[in-house]
Amino acid sequence: MTRKTRIRAAVVTATALAAVGTVTVGIGAAGTEERPSKKQIAALFDGWNAALKTGDPEKVADRYAKDAVLLPTVSNKVRTDRAGIVDYFEHFLENKPVGTKVETRINILDGNSAIDTGVYQFALTDHDTGEKSTVTARYTYEYEKRGGEWKIVNHHSSAMPEG
Numbered sequence: 011m012t013r014k015t016r017i018r019a020a021v022v023t024a025t026a027l028a029a030v031g032t033v034t035v036g037i038g039a040a041g042t043e044e045r046p047s048k049k050q051i052a053a054l055f056d057g058w059n060a061a062l063k064t065g066d067p068e069k070v071a072d073r074y075a076k077d078a079v080l081l082p083t084v085s086n087k088v089r090t091d092r093a094g095i096v097d098y099f100e101h102f103l104e105n106k107p108v109g110t111k112v113e114t115r116i117n118i119l120d121g122n123s124a125i126d127t128g129v130y131q132f133a134l135t136d137h138d139t140g141e142k143s144t145v146t147a148r149y150t151y152e153y154e155k156r157g158g159e160w161k162i163v164n165h166h167s168s169a170m171p172e173g
Contacts, residue, residue, distance in 0.1 A: 046160075048116040051124045054153055054160050059109045067099035075154065075161035083132070083147045083167040105134040112146070122155040129170070146170045
């Protein structure tokens with residue numbers, strides 16, 4: 011085999027390995043990757059939404075990793091630490107938000123990470139006037155399993171630009 015043929019074979023092999031995703035993370039006791047189901051990842055939103063309903067910003071912040079990044083729906087400020095995340099939710103929770111998913115796509119990346127992205131709506135009640143409103147937003151939650159617990163490591167939410 012010539013040098014040129016060996017290089018071509020190595021490139022083809024590397025390309026094929028990358029295409030089938032042979033890198034394995036999170037090996038389970040039986041030697042196979044323990045991947046969460048899409049239903050398990052979807053339930054993480056339900057837990058986050060339940061934390062919102064408590065009205066306690068600390069409980070909501072507990073859903074986030076220590077180094078999480080939050081790009082929130084109704085604030086222009088990027089939140090990159092627990093204090094910032096708590097601060098955002100102190101104000102957001104005043105409007106008694108209740109989230110409902112409209113459309114969702116879940117990608118399981120490996121046994122320890124997943125992405126949930128789509129569109130959700132928040133029913134809000136103005137804390138001063140009692141007026142009810144709905145905000146529709148795009149969202150992305152990136153989850154990682156850390157210390158046996160699923161945590162939000164990145165959360166982006168932005169109101170729909172067309173209404």
